[in-house]
Amino acid sequence: MDYFAQQLINGLVLGSIYGLIAIGYTMVYGIVGMINFAHGDVFMIGGFIALISFLVLVSVGLTAVPVILLIVLLVSMAITALYGWTIERIAYRPLRHSFRLAPMLSAIGMSFVLTNFSQVSQGARVKPVPPIVTGGYTLHEGESGFVVQLSNIQIVVVITTIVLLGLFTWLVSRTRLGRDMRACEQDQTMAALLGVDVDRTISMTFVIGAALAAVAGMMYLLYYGLVDFFMGFVAGIKAFTAAVLGGIGSLPGAMLGGLAIGLIETFWSAYFSVEYKDVAAFSILIVVLIFMPTGLLGRPEVEKV
Amino acid sequence: MSASLPASSPPASNGSEPVGAGFILKKAVLSALVALGLFSLMVGVRTEAGQSGQLEYWTRFGELASLVGAVFVGSIVVELLRLWLGPRGGLGSFVPASVQSGLSVAGRYLAPALLIFTLLVPVIFYNQRYILDLGILVLTYVMLGWGLNVVVGLAGLLDLGYVAFYAVGAYSYGLLSTTFGLSFWICLPLAGILAAFWGVLLGFPVLRLRGDYLAIVTLAFGEIIRLVLINWQDVTGGPNGISGIPRPSLFGIPLTPGPDGLAAMLGIPFSPTHRIVFLFYLILALALLTNWVTIRLRRLPIGRAWEALREDEVACRALGINITTTKLTAFATGAMFGGFAGAFFATRQGFISPESFTFQESALVLAIVVLGGMGSQLGVALAALAMIGGFELFRSLEVYRMLVFGLAMVLVMIWRPRGIVGHRSPTVFLEKSKSISSDLVKEGHG
Amino acid sequence: MSSAPILALENLTMRFGGIVAVNALSFSAQRKQITALIGPNGAGKTTVFNCITGFYKPTSGVIRLTHDDGTQYEMQKLKDFNISKQAKVARTFQNIRLFPGMTALENLMVAQHNALMRASGLTLLGLLGVPSWRTAEQSAIDNAVFWLKRVGLLDRADDAAGNLAYGDQRRLEIARAMCTGPALLCLDEPAAGLNARESAALSELLLSIRSDHGTSILLIEHDMSVVMEISDRIVVMDYGVKIAEGTPRDIRDDPKVIAAYLGTDEEEAAAVLEAEA
Ligand SMILES: Nc1ncnc2c1ncn2[C@@H]1O[C@H](COP(=O)(O)OP(=O)(O)OP(=O)(O)O)[C@@H](O)[C@H]1O
């Protein structure tokens, strides 16, 4: 039971990270109808920027951990958002009204570019960081001596995720920008006719998605204590899996899917085999889609003939 | 969605701004600022794990400055080019119409000419091992492209895990030959059948998914296969793969220096090049078989049903076409060709490991199909030549190779979203075969 | 020949969530006749078609089709593709659904898919190019040419369907449906968007399909001149229920029908009728 509780905590933390990335996929999909294959790499870039800004801050003599964390968070969100904006501008906007596969391939190309850019500019070796947020609480001590722990970093990840989700939900449901986004999702031409700046709205979608990915990248850095140039691929695929599992286009679905993938992965590693954890996640995706062809929370597609 | 809008939809909001020196300068400054933001930390600061495992960093402001400068100059150049090329500007309008029409005319002669040239490659370049190897590589991708073209180009099903079937073919041959000692010529059909079988196995439950759901499921399937290959050590050899896979024989006659080898039988001195030439013609034959079968299938009801499915699934159902079996056959046919190619890959390398079957490989083959112009056999061959050849040309760029390759992919898509060959040729005609502009051809939802 | 009507709907109901698009509808279409299904926008006509042709599974009710030889099919139980393949019902769509990137001729070849599949020995014989396949293919082309001629599109045979003019596309869709060799042809607003001359040609075409080929027709149409001219019987729907049924003459003078179309109540409509008389 204790072991189970511990895995549950670990799974939820991992799931939060996936969920943050998944939101970026789902938002872009909802509004421009394409799989943004480069999004996983945007997450990776976010992790790198967090790492570098952390290093720089420490070396200039800053010691207060909360202050460092806050600055790192803001810097990586800002710069990564700029990446999101640039990618849309260069690789997707010219293909906005093009055929379905062209933007997808352009995205795959962009993903290669980002992976390689980071490999070239920061080297191929894994970058470890010392634990930044340390300590934690012991929740329960079992008779067998197994201890259920909740570390501070886990708390940071979960709280950051919840706060950002709250902020984000407010943004989408209550602000002008959110309304424009939902309008573009329904019908871009009509939205444009009614005075919505479609270009700007789509840009903002990428910016927000990238900012959330940056948060995920930073959380990943803090939680696992390392980044490398290739981490975007696997995390990206899994977050996309999460978005599809939750029902692509649905924001709560993305978070739900992220949590589901995080839990599946953690529990599978804990009870069966670590090697096959990804196989388990992907297999469950396939099984869920067979029975719910539009994911857990996706709107069923009705085709009028 | 918006994807169905015509390309001439409302112009971008910045399209009407006056273009002058000030404007160009302003744009260049903005681009440089953006570049500064992007590269500030990623390029300006270099991190590396030091001796003690402690992370260190040093600054590279020189590089940063030159990069930002390059973006500034580049932006000016692009704007000037845009001015010079016309008001709509950009790469999009720079579609040489002459190349387009020229290609369709030359197409009739291009394909045979290309074929004759390919047949002659081993003769012309007999002593250039590098070119022969490259030729084999290109032909392998031509074959993979033609195989995937059945699924993506004809049936309009998006398959992001095609490499899985390539892997199934390769491992089928690798395992059957090393454990049971079966010969290449027995394993080749088996590899195709097994791959097709896996295609059906995957396709059966998932083919009713539409669009990007299908895409992600195929991607997941590709990853599952790769992960199983890595982890199922007892059977697949894990990350180390399978080595010592037998080389193919010319229907039982080995291409070895021994007394029963081909060279001895023909009474000519042995040369290792014989095997390379043999492999070259082997993959050429396999690729041509793929091409021939695909061209025939297109003219049969099944192939027409594939294309009809890509055009309009609902109409197909109303015409009594069983879309599940139709999709399955497309999936299985594509998988089978992938399996053949995989068996060839295994026998050529003599060694296989999961590393050869990553998502990048699937993406590359898909890029070949899309760049070729979906559904066009000639286009796919040209695209494979351009992509693989181009990738080789970039070899000197070393670490920057993938960077350039990725950028090239983006630019090519912007330049020609519909691929090199932008038209479809009908499968049957009464009077005259008129090619159909790709603007009319749909790309499917599945 | 069977004496049962070719198509009989019994208490057909189709719900979408809260909307009852078709409500306990019963009517029948007689063999070798043209039956028109009319009603104001949103009455549920297309939904009835979709139930008949298997795109929707009806919430309840029975749709029975009887072939000339007496074989019966309950359409709500058939798989969608079997409705064309076995029950021999072909249809067109309110929003034309051709294969735009394929030529007119290819469109008609696709329509003969099932026959050609058999002839090609499930592709194997066709791949080898055996003579029996070649003859089958040629006769399919001949059939397609026949229908292209009938709808006046022979000279456009090699043009992409997506490049044809609107009226031509409508006729090509009818030709494509006829190429499946249907016992019942369901047409969803075939005259929509046609000019007067084209509508007249369409009426002629439909009449000849009925008399020369013995195909029964079920027709949804808003163009009353076409409906009144060619229908043998008319069924009128409004809000998912049948409000009238009869010959064109009966329907023309039915105040309920006029009221439904004008959106007024019955007395007013009756008054309008009287004033006209
Ligand atoms: N798939 C669906 N989901 C929900 N509602 C539907 C669906 N299909 C049809 N409806 C509803 O059923 C009602 C009947 O629609 P239907 O298309 O059958 O009308 P119609 O008689 O063909 O009208 P029109 O003459 O305009 O074509 C409408 O209110 C429509 O919105």
Ligand SMILES: [Mg+2]
């Ligand atoms: Mg209708």
